[in-house]
Amino acid sequence: MFQDKNILLGIGGGIAVYRMAELARLLIKQGANVRCVMTQSACEFVTPLTFEALTGEAVHTDLFDLTSERAMGHIELARWADAVLIAPATSNLLAKLAHGIADDLLTTMMQVCDAPVLLAPAMNSSMWESAATQRNLHTLKDDGFSVIDPRSGALACGEQGIGRLPEPQALADAILPLLLPQSLQGQHWVINAGPTIEPWDAVRVLTNRASGTLGARLAQYASAMGASVTLIAGVGTPNLGCDVQRVDVQTGDEMLQACVQVAQGADVFIGTAAVSDFRFSEVSEQKIKRGDTQQLNVQLAANTDIVASIAGMEHRPKKVIAFAAESEKHIEYAKAKLERKGVDAIVANDVNNMDSDSASGWWIDNRENGINEESIEKCNKMQFSQEIIKKVMELKP
Ligand SMILES: Cc1cc2nc3c(=O)[nH]c(=O)nc-3n(C[C@H](O)[C@H](O)[C@H](O)COP(=O)(O)O)c2cc1C
Structure with missing residues (x-):
């Protein structure tokens, strides 16, 4: 997600500093180059050594440190x-x-910094x-600063309320839009994802193995590029914490109703959901008993x-893209579906x-x-x- 991107972590002196260690690891795992600047107060909570060991880079703490000014001064860091x-x-x-005070390394550096900045406030709710x-x-x-709001819940001070630092993954997700061109600004994308479940009786259902990850990732990425995104999510579709309008559904019929309602006039519709082709003709409110039945x-x-x-x-949306999951003759079946469904593109x-x-496949x-x-070579989702988003953008409406 962050391949070869230079991400600077400005670490302040709050109780949640320890969570930044996990974030640094997460960003590095996803390909980022990470450097850290810590305030003096932050160093009271966690030593710079932790971040030095995790990032393999010197941690910067002091504006008037001759060694670090020679190695990478506050202007170069910015x-x-x-x-x-x-x-x-x-x-x-x-x-x-907010007041342009520059009395330590981090705040001085911020006065020189042209890069986009995300603030993640965390503090006692009062x-x-x-x-x-x-x-x-x-x-x-x-x-022009971006802000990710703190979460509600139990606070370190023992009180309940708003003020918790978001999870490391949510912080990483919130950095992504800062690094991407906002080319989809003003567009409405509707994406459906995940499996549907069709009830048979009070406990049994017909469903499939879809995880909803790909649709959720598409929603996350389109939103990070500035689109307003509605995600119609089947059961189990991951919540990636990104800024999308999420509508949860269960059955194929609920998925249909939700999609039709929001897709009117949208710019793009992408159907990744593994919607059950069939539902039970009759649904029993009670659990169906086995009894002596040998075949049903x-x-x-x-x-x-x-x-x-x-x-x-x-x-209809300006561009409609379908997904076709096949176990054989992928391209042949997908081409037939392209014609039959009247869509603009299909991902087999x-x-x-x-x-x-x-995932791998064919556009x-x-x-x-x-x-x-x-063909799209095998890669992570x-x-x-x-x-896929690049190809959707290239597609002429
Ligand atoms: C145990 C403890 C926990 C603290 N937690 C927070 C916090 O979560 N958020 C916050 O804004 N200030 C917190 N503070 C206060 C800051 O550490 C203090 O305002 C400090 O001056 C911040 O310095 P900095 O902004 O340069 O990092 C805490 C202080 C103590 C003693």
């Missing part, structure tokens, strides 16, 4: 960063940044709600084809991708000079989503 995350952003740091903190936040947003025939009725319905709507992939972290679209077919 220029090095592709993005900066300040976390935990203490109420003190918010106040200093501090968070105080007039000064809210006023400072307002100023900082006006000045059940009747299934076909569900409505959601992607074909969306492609056939009067005010193997059923084994359904519950795996990686097939219909152009003036005939059918265009491109985040990279696969990036590839």
